[in-house]
Amino acid sequence: MLTISDVACPVCGCVCDDLQLTVDGSRVVRAERACALAEPWFLAQSSVTRPAAEIDGEPADIDRAIVIAADLLRSTRAPLIYGLSRSSTGGQQAAVKLADHLGATIDTTASLCHGPSIMAMQAVGESTCTLGEISTRADLVIFWGCNPAASHPRHAERYSAFPRCDFLPNGRADRTIVMIGDERDVHAWRLDRDDARPDWVIPIEPDRDFEAISVLRALVRGVSFRDQCLPESTLYSLTELARRMKSCRYGVVFFGLGLTATDFHRPPRASGLGHLNVENLLRLVTELNDFARFHARRMRLYGDVSGADSVLCWQTGYPFAVNLSRGYPRYNPGEFSANDLLTRGEPDACVLIGSETLGQFSSQALDHLRRIPVILLDYPATTPIIEPTVRFTTAVYGLHAPGTAYRMDEIPIAYRASLPAPWPTDEAVLKQLMERLAQN
Ligand code: SF4
Incomplete structure (x- = not known):
């Protein structure tokens, strides 16, 4: 058994950084000072096993999944990248870089909340x-x-x-x-x-x-x-x-x-x-x-939604709903918000970085998501309400991987890794995807 102190919690925007985890091998068996939201989350995350990559619901080699995902993205004209509030600064930065390369629209979960x-x-x-x-x-x-x-x-x-x-x-x-x-x-x-x-x-x-x-x-x-x-x-x-x-x-x-x-x-x-x-x-x-x-x-809801806005501001000048199709950033909530774009049926592919807010999308938006190729990067314990074409299971920041999250008051808090993980971070997957896209 190993006891790890001063663990930061990624579950909500408070990012409490005083938790104490007791770890037994690859499982968290106790989470002290974790609230009623955080405790079951910590215990559930550690006990789930899932392949690092899946194609059409079947386990796949991660390199093969990268090739398939890159081929899908290469053939798109109006891709959408959405999510980012479960990520960390490095993953968010990699997502913006991918959006810039593809000329995509990039939006965060802020468009559904604050x-x-x-x-x-x-x-x-x-x-x-x-x-x-x-x-x-x-x-x-x-x-x-x-x-x-x-x-x-x-x-x-x-x-x-x-x-x-x-x-x-x-x-x-x-x-x-x-x-x-x-x-x-x-x-x-x-x-x-x-x-x-x-x-x-x-x-x-x-x-x-x-x-x-x-x-x-x-x-x-x-x-x-x-x-x-x-x-x-x-x-x-x-x-x-x-x-x-x-x-x-x-x-x-x-x-x-x-x-x-x-x-x-x-x-x-x-x-x-x-x-x-x-x-x-x-x-x-x-x-x-x-x-x-x-x-x-x-009162910000998700672990690092503030970080997603901050990184988008830093990289593009705008916090959410940013379109990069003309080679420079354009910002227009409503026109470039993920739910509105999908409801109008405009994107022809979607990279989802975290699927925790899909349930808030309109039924038309979800219908459109089910019709287009979706590349999902998400945590092991998550079962999304849509079937992605390619799924990458990624390490959980603050549990399997270190990183930085912005608390609801925009103060950066360091995440620590408490458990070994068989999965790469979303940052690593997005960088691999970029490298593959840059090859041709
Ligand atoms: S869920 Fe929120 S309030 Fe509860 S421990 Fe985690 S960060 Fe703190």
Whole structure:
């Protein structure tokens, strides 16, 4: 048995880096400090065996699979490369290089989650801070459109509710925690798995977030609000919240998919204007800095979705939905977002780097994916909802391979390898694919 400390968890955007794994041969038998999401994931990953390459569902030699995949890509005219949030910086960089070589469209899972937030930040800017700063200073913490207990179970413990420090010596007792969101589910929201409740819950009618933020902006400016655009009880709560926002020392709003209008668990909202909700929130936060230090931060879902955006920005100038067919990058969410492209039936081949978000695609997009050649690079325990033409099983970053992930606050965290792996990394596969394509 081997005990490995300070392991970073790749399961969600918190990237907690204090886990302790007990390893027996090629299996993880214990994962201490892993949350309810992470523990089963660690234990399941270690026990699965799968061939490194498959062609049409049959095990294949990896060199043969590279040749077949390269031949498929060579004959395409409008390929799509999508995913990247399960990857690491090296794999993401290799994916952009492949997209550049092919003249492909490259998109990340951000287009299905916080894409609208990114567009809002491009319009009005963002005042950033780290989760470390929040854990030591924030005495007013607001969660808007997100349920951290379900999506980020250790967020409250590590960053937002319970840490004790010089500025907040009593931890949770020194903080006011507010949850705002859809009235259909906000009362069920919790801070963490121990059933810790927020101090204050403000239910909002579905799709009325924009109005609620606008009212808050007016209240913060001292405008007395008589408009009946929101129920009286909501107006009263928002009036009290505006007062608290102006009197706190340090405030932060963590916002999730309930605000960006791309809720994974419900059909897309009728408005489709989530970027305007976020833009309004960012303007509110800017205005609150006249009274107190204030920030807004995204609750990012997947392990390294922030890294995928960062690498695409670094390599192409744009964070997602980038088309390289003209030899230079063009950015246009909607036109070049993976789901929209596939729904319109435009790509003639697809390289999927991680299939964890396929279930969020439209049925037309999935139908089109089933009609075109798909080259999938994914983790051993994953069974995708489509049958790829060529599948490469790749080492899991943070378990089988070292790497770098960007936490939800864009802080890079080093991944360690804890287990031996029979699989190459996605970076190695993509580089082999590039070498093969460059040969002819
Ligand atoms: S909160 Fe997220 S990063 Fe932390 S242990 Fe749980 S799944 Fe892993």
